Amino acid sequence: MQDLKDKIIDMVKDDLAAIEIALKQNLSPQLDLVAKIAGHILFSGGKRLRPLIAVLSAQICGRDGDYVKTFSTIFEYLHAATLLHDDLVDEATMRRGKPAAHLVWDNPSAVLVGDFLLARALSIAAATQQPAVIEIIAQITENMSQGEIHQLSRKGKLDLFEAEYMEIIRRKTAVLFQGACRTSALIAEAPKEKEAALGEYGFNIGLAFQMIDDLLDYTLDTHVLGKAVGADLKEGKLTLPVIYALQAADAKDRLVMEKIITDKDFAVNDFKSLIELLHKYGGITYTQKLAKDYIKKAKNTLAVFENSKPKKILMMIADYSLVRQA
Amino acid sequence: MQDLKDKIIDMVKDDLAAIEIALKQNLSPQLDLVAKIAGHILFSGGKRLRPLIAVLSAQICGRDGDYVKTFSTIFEYLHAATLLHDDLVDEATMRRGKPAAHLVWDNPSAVLVGDFLLARALSIAAATQQPAVIEIIAQITENMSQGEIHQLSRKGKLDLFEAEYMEIIRRKTAVLFQGACRTSALIAEAPKEKEAALGEYGFNIGLAFQMIDDLLDYTLDTHVLGKAVGADLKEGKLTLPVIYALQAADAKDRLVMEKIITDKDFAVNDFKSLIELLHKYGGITYTQKLAKDYIKKAKNTLAVFENSKPKKILMMIADYSLVRQA
Numbered sequence: 001m002q003d004l005k006d007k008i009i010d011m012v013k014d015d016l017a018a019i020e021i022a023l024k025q026n027l028s029p030q031l032d033l034v035a036k037i038a039g040h041i042l043f044s045g046g047k048r049l050r051p052l053i054a055v056l057s058a059q060i061c062g063r064d065g066d067y068v069k070t071f072s073t074i075f076e077y078l079h080a081a082t083l084l085h086d087d088l089v090d091e092a093t094m095r096r097g098k099p100a101a102h103l104v105w106d107n108p109s110a111v112l113v114g115d116f117l118l119a120r121a122l123s124i125a126a127a128t129q130q131p132a133v134i135e136i137i138a139q140i141t142e143n144m145s146q147g148e149i150h151q152l153s154r155k156g157k158l159d160l161f162e163a164e165y166m167e168i169i170r171r172k173t174a175v176l177f178q179g180a181c182r183t184s185a186l187i188a189e190a191p192k193e194k195e196a197a198l199g200e201y202g203f204n205i206g207l208a209f210q211m212i213d214d215l216l217d218y219t220l221d222t223h224v225l226g227k228a229v230g231a232d233l234k235e236g237k238l239t240l241p242v243i244y245a246l247q248a249a250d251a252k253d254r255l256v257m258e259k260i261i262t263d264k265d266f267a268v269n270d271f272k273s274l275i276e277l278l279h280k281y282g283g284i285t286y287t288q289k290l291a292k293d294y295i296k297k298a299k300n301t302l303a304v305f306e307n308s309k310p311k312k313i314l315m316m317i318a319d320y321s322l323v324r325q326a
Numbered sequence: 327m328q329d330l331k332d333k334i335i336d337m338v339k340d341d342l343a344a345i346e347i348a349l350k351q352n353l354s355p356q357l358d359l360v361a362k363i364a365g366h367i368l369f370s371g372g373k374r375l376r377p378l379i380a381v382l383s384a385q386i387c388g389r390d391g392d393y394v395k396t397f398s399t400i401f402e403y404l405h406a407a408t409l410l411h412d413d414l415v416d417e418a419t420m421r422r423g424k425p426a427a428h429l430v431w432d433n434p435s436a437v438l439v440g441d442f443l444l445a446r447a448l449s450i451a452a453a454t455q456q457p458a459v460i461e462i463i464a465q466i467t468e469n470m471s472q473g474e475i476h477q478l479s480r481k482g483k484l485d486l487f488e489a490e491y492m493e494i495i496r497r498k499t500a501v502l503f504q505g506a507c508r509t510s511a512l513i514a515e516a517p518k519e520k521e522a523a524l525g526e527y528g529f530n531i532g533l534a535f536q537m538i539d540d541l542l543d544y545t546l547d548t549h550v551l552g553k554a555v556g557a558d559l560k561e562g563k564l565t566l567p568v569i570y571a572l573q574a575a576d577a578k579d580r581l582v583m584e585k586i587i588t589d590k591d592f593a594v595n596d597f598k599s600l601i602e603l604l605h606k607y608g609g610i611t612y613t614q615k616l617a618k619d620y621i622k623k624a625k626n627t628l629a630v631f632e633n634s635k636p637k638k639i640l641m642m643i644a645d646y647s648l649v650r651q652a
Contacts, residue, residue: 029472030472030476031472031475031476031479032479033475033478033479034472034475085437085438085441088433088434088437089433089434089437089438090434107414107415107433108414108415108416108478109475109478111411111414111415111437111440112411112415112471112474112475112478113471113475114437114441115411115440115441115444115467115470115471115474116468116471116472116475118441118444118445118467118471119444119464119467119468119470119471120468122448122464122467122468123461123464123465123468125464126457126460126461126463126464126465127461128457129457129461130457131452131455131456131457131460134452134457134460135449135452135453135455137452138445138448138449138451138452139449139452141441141444141445141448141449142442142445142446142448142449144441144445145438145439145441145442145444145445146355146356146357146360146442148438148441149357149359149360149435149438149439149442150356150357152359152434152435152438153357153358153359
């Protein structure tokens with residue numbers, strides 16, 4: 001799988017370099033503090049997956065160039081804004097192997113720089129002068145905040161069901177991927193059919209991406225993950241592997257799991273026991289299978305496009321989402 | 327001055343009622359928690375000054391109706407979003423005579439509901455399908471966050487000068503008033519000249535409004551103000567009355583003032599001494615005079631409009647901004 005990642009990176013290295021430049025050029029903060037905090041979150045080894053699929057979506061519709069790269073920054077700025085606010089909301093301690101911004105600086109700075117990045121994204125969207133594009137992007141931000149609030153309001157609750165989990169990840173993650181692909185098709189003046197297909201592609205890999213992200217919390221160690229393993233559980237966030245295993249478990253094991261889940265200071269051994277139970281009751285396999293289904297769906301929607309380099313890369317990114325280790 | 331306020335309220339009571347309905351109808355939160363927190367900040371006796379001047383700006387250009395009221399909610403939602411975030415940033419304890427939202431709920435909820443209100447405002451803006459309108463509103467949010475960050479970065483600093491103070495209040499307050507008036511003119515399809523005049527009107531009353539707001543912290547008691555008197559000082563926020571008096575004071579009095587300003591737990595008597603020094607060195611009078619100049623400018627810009635009821639009310643609101651007690 002490392003091979004696949006390297007192969008993708010090699011194929012998109014020029015685009016990634018152009019995205020990197022665009023991210024620096026379009027930030028245009030008037031203040032040092034903003035540059036520092038935004039830089040901490042923006043330039044600390046993010047995968048640039050969101051701007052990259054935006055760029056590839058424009059390319060697959062036949063449009064490329066500097067404007068496309070500038071446009072793609074919207075989705076990284078939105079993502080960075082929510083990371084700043086969410087890390088604060090979740091009282092997260094680490095992000096991409098570095099201390100979270102609200103700890104390096106403080107809560108106020110993280111809140112305000114998040115607001116700035118959100119506003120920056122919307123200004124770039126507004127500059128397109130395309131109402132349909134702007135409306136989609138405004139609605140992304142609305143969905144993301146509501147997804148986060150929904151998640152927050154169900155924190156620590158053991159009665160979170162799969163449907164509610166899906167609704168949360170739809171809003172907080174999939175809608176952004178969907179919007180990145182769909183608006184890039186709009187920017188490229190693609191026909192409706194292709195616009196819809198790219199939206200579907202983004203939506204489905206967004207769902208899968210979040211599921212795998214949630215899974216990594218139970219399968220990786222801290223060093224690889226770049227944040228504390230078991231963080232979701234410590235924050236009271238129930239994700240699909242746990243939700244599924246909880247409903248499948250027998251009464252005795254369910255009690256064991258619930259005890260670990262509700263204990264904020266669970267020991268490493270407790271966490272290991274929980275992971276064993278997630279395996280025993282199929283929580284890991286089920287999540288993997290579901291993510292796989294969404295990836296399959298995502299790839300199928302690209303059938304409307306002729307073969308091309310961007311198409312090939314979008315297919316590879318879909319595959320990679322499933323097997324990624326970080 | 328109470329008379330002036332009552333007179334204005336009597337003249338706009340139908341508009342205010344319609345704004346109130348629009349604020350409830352357009353919030354459309356999917357979640358209870360959002361409705362509660364947004365309601366706490368939105369429906370707790372705000373003056374609705376921002377949506378009101380938006381509505382009056384549309385009316386003075388010959389447009390009125392439900393659409394104008396819906397549009398005007400943008401500026402109250404943006405305002406409420408920044409209140410939620412700023413109260414958290416400033417660790418404020420009270421707002422409009424009630425405990426601040428981040429204390430009733432928690433920081434995470436205040437952050438996320440603020441994000442939701444910001445996104446809601448931008449969605450309503452996007453729904454106008456008018457790029458010029460949307461761009462102005464996106465830039466308002468960018469300016470507001472940068473104004474707040476600027477203020478935060480200079481917190482507790484004694485070397486804040488008038489020019490920097492003006493820059494901060496321009497971004498964090500005046501740009502919102504300006505945008506509310508200007509985009510309403512755009513919505514009303516007003517000629518360029520009138521659009522510019524309304525922008526100028528909003529900008530100038532915005533500056534004056536913030537100056538008087540900052541002044542009230544030194545002239546009112548807690549009960550009338552609805553938040554703790556001396557709060558700005560406790561938060562390390564130097565505002566014009568203090569900035570002016572500091573630079574005008576002799577060395578001895580300057581030292582006395584600096585001691586009180588930098589002491590986070592200053593006693594009531596210290597605060598009274600400080601207020602005396604603000605008077606002695608003209609900080610209060612200077613701020614009042616400057617605010618008066620901006621109000622005069624605001625009123626003069628309305629000369630391009632024929633006499634009408636909305637014009638009369640906009641003139642009265644300008645006068646009221648100067649004499650208001652809360």
